Amino acid sequence: MKCIIASPVGCYPSPAGNAERVRQVHACLESLGYEVHFVLCPIQAMSPQFNEEAMTQVFGSRFHQLDNQPRPLQEKLIRFKRRYYHRIHKTGWLFDFMFADGYVSKQSCDAFSHLVNRIEPDLIVLIYGFMSPLVKHISANCKVVIDAQDKFSYRNRGIRAAGSEGYWLSLLPYQERYLLSQSDVVLGIQEQESGYFKRLLKGKNTEVVTLDLIVAPDQPETRPNISPVIGFLASGNQHNVNGINRFLDKVWPIITEACPDATLLIAGSVTKHLTTHTPNVELLGWVENLADFYSRCRLIVNPCETGSGLKIKTIEAVGFGIPVVSTPCGAAGVEFLLPVENRCQLTSKAFAERCISMLLNQQDAQLIAVQSFALLQKRVAENHRQLQILLQYPLV
Numbered sequence: 001m002k003c004i005i006a007s008p009v010g011c012y013p014s015p016a017g018n019a020e021r022v023r024q025v026h027a028c029l030e031s032l033g034y035e036v037h038f039v040l041c042p043i044q045a046m047s048p049q050f051n052e053e054a055m056t057q058v059f060g061s062r063f064h065q066l067d068n069q070p071r072p073l074q075e076k077l078i079r080f081k082r083r084y085y086h087r088i089h090k091t092g093w094l095f096d097f098m099f100a101d102g103y104v105s106k107q108s109c110d111a112f113s114h115l116v117n118r119i120e121p122d123l124i125v126l127i128y129g130f131m132s133p134l135v136k137h138i139s140a141n142c143k144v145v146i147d148a149q150d151k152f153s154y155r156n157r158g159i160r161a162a163g164s165e166g167y168w169l170s171l172l173p174y175q176e177r178y179l180l181s182q183s184d185v186v187l188g189i190q191e192q193e194s195g196y197f198k199r200l201l202k203g204k205n206t207e208v209v210t211l212d213l214i215v216a217p218d219q220p221e222t223r224p225n226i227s228p229v230i231g232f233l234a235s236g237n238q239h240n241v242n243g244i245n246r247f248l249d250k251v252w253p254i255i256t257e258a259c260p261d262a263t264l265l266i267a268g269s270v271t272k273h274l275t276t277h278t279p280n281v282e283l284l285g286w287v288e289n290l291a292d293f294y295s296r297c298r299l300i301v302n303p304c305e306t307g308s309g310l311k312i313k314t315i316e317a318v319g320f321g322i323p324v325v326s327t328p329c330g331a332a333g334v335e336f337l338l339p340v341e342n343r344c345q346l347t348s349k350a351f352a353e354r355c356i357s358m359l360l361n362q363q364d365a366q367l368i369a370v371q372s373f374a375l376l377q378k379r380v381a382e383n384h385r386q387l388q389i390l391l392q393y394p395l396v
Contacts, residue, residue, distance in 0.1 A: 002119055003034040006112065006134055007127035008043040008103075012054040013288065016235035016269070017312035018046070018149055021189070022127050024215040024312075025147055029125070032388065037062040037119055039112060041131060043103045045169055064115055066108045074102025096156045100175035101133040109134055116140045123391065129179035129186075130169070136182055143391065146183040147211075151193045152176055153200070159238075159306065168237070173200060180206060185390060187211045190333025209390060212333055213315060216380040220321025220373050222295040224365040228262045230255070230355060231297035231322070233287065236269035239307035243327070244270060246346055247303035248278060254352040256280065259359045267293055294320040298365055299358045302330030303346050314338075318376050323368040325354050336379070337372050 011022035029036050038059045042050065055063050070078060081088065081095065088095045112134040116124070126132055126146045135144050156170035171179070180186050180197060181204040188194030194210040201208060232247075234240035244266060255262055256279075266274065267284040274283060287293045294300075300317040305327055311334065317324050318337055327346045331338050344351040358365040 001034050001123070002037065002121040003029050003123040003125060004037045004039055004116065004119060004121045005029070005125045005127065006039040006041055006131050008041055008046045008130065009127065010040055010050045010052075010055050011038075012058045013051060013290075018127075020312045020316055021147070021149060025125060025127070028214040028384070028387065029123075031384075032391070034123065035062070037064065037115075037121070039115060040065045041068045041104060041108055041112070041134065042066075043068070043130060043169075045103075046128070046130075066111050068103075068108040069105050071099065071102050071105055074099050077102070092157065092160065096170040098169065098171070100171065100178055103130055103169075104133040109137065113138050116142075126183065129176060129182075132179045132182035143185070144183040145185045145187060145391075146180055147187045147189075148180065148193065148197065149189055151196055153196070177201060177204070185209060192333070207390075209386070211383055211387060213376060213379045214383055214387070216319055216373075216377045220319070220369070221291045222321050224298045224322060224358075224362060224369055225296055226362060227296075227298065228259055228359040229265060229297050230262065230359070231265045231267070231293065231300045231317075232270075232303070233267045233290075233293060233300070233313055233317075234270040236271075236273050237307075239304045240268075240270045241273045243303035243305055243330075243346070244274065246305065247301060248276060248281070250347050251303070251352045251355070252278065252281070255355050255359070258352075258356045262359055265293070265296060290316070291320065294322050297322055298362065299355065300324045301355065302326035304330045305346055315376065318369075318372045321369050321373055323358060323365050323372060325351065325358070327351070337375050339368060339371070342368065 005026060007022050009019050009022060011019050011026060014020040014023040026036055116138050121142050124135060124142055124144045128149055129146055152169060152171040153173040153176045177200050181201060183206055186197050186206055186208045188197055188208055188210045190212055191210050194208050197208045232244055252264060262280060264281045265284055267287045271283040271285050300322050302311060302314050302324060307329060311330050311332060314324050314326055314330055315334055324338055325342050326338060328343055331343050341354055344354060
């Protein structure tokens with residue numbers, strides 16, 4: 001069986017949460033026996049980094065890259081927003097507006113149709129609804145699945161309401177309905193968003209299914225380090241920047257007062273937006289080997305207080321065998337992986353105390369890591385069975 005994944009982001013390496021989710025989709029489909037072809041249809045706002053060598057190493061001749069550009073009207077809109085940013089970015093609807101199919105060119109759609117005709121896939125998986133223009137005019141009779149990853153209806157309005165400046169792509173509900181309805185199945189990444197998609201797509205011939213965790217290793221690659229080290233690995237979006245800055249300001253001083261030897265390692269593109277001279281805080285930048293990073297940590301924190309979608313980096317840390325202390329937002333959709341005492345408001349006394357407890361007690365950190373990993377494996381097994389049924393794949 002053949003499958004095409006069409007995505008605006010590459011997935012090897014996977015430094016950001018969305019890229020990691022795509023990597024997991026790829027691994028899951030291969031485990032089900034699919035020959036996976038990867039079509040990269042880059043959208044600049046979503047894919048600032050791309051490693052062609054790494055992608056070619058994994059997919060070989062099954063890696064295809066489209067020379068995608070925004071459609072002419074969308075390009076004009078982008079230039080207008082850049083030119084008048086300081087005048088309109090607080091306006092809301094004017095700044096947020098985009099054309100639903102504006103980021104995928106007609107040339108990309110034509111090139112994709114040619115690839116589909118040549119490959120003859122049984123399944124097409126689109127990463128984000130923004131990719132759905134690619135399948136609007138294909139002639140192949142195959143199942144189309146959209147891995148939604150996030151809810152984009154009024155996305156920036158929610159960001160503004162939370163007092164953040166992290167604007168991104170944002171849709172009106174009728175636009176998101178149009179994009180998602182081009183598929184047979186929409187995969188929601190958590191129950192709350194799946195519920196929204198079901199209401200949004202009512203009356204459409206599109207099924208909505210929640211598929212949160214889809215990959216777990218057989219064994220954790222590492223275990224909590226004996227040294228009192230906290231890690232934070234994240235992309236450079238504003239949610240992550242705001243979260244770690246608040247952690248440094250409100251939580252880190254409490255931790256270092258109780259545990260003077262504690263070290264904080266911050267990795268990923270989030271470091272491009274940080275400047276700190278705080279003692280015992282290291283900005284590592286891009287991390288090539290995730291196992292090396294996680295093996296240096298006693299625990300991982302997710303201090304994000306805004307944002308939507310599934311928090312992939314929380315899942316990733318659990319999969320590597322490291323316990324996580326998170327805000328409720330940072331654990332959204334995967335609350336069941338973390339004990340209740342590891343889910344605290346960032347500025348609450350409990351957040352700092354939970355970090356301190358595991359820094360001072362390695363056995364406590366190891367116990368939480370083992371429990372969370374077991375829950376991850378259980379959920380993945382359940383989701384694989386559900387996916388097999390969904391794709392009409394013969395159950396073993």
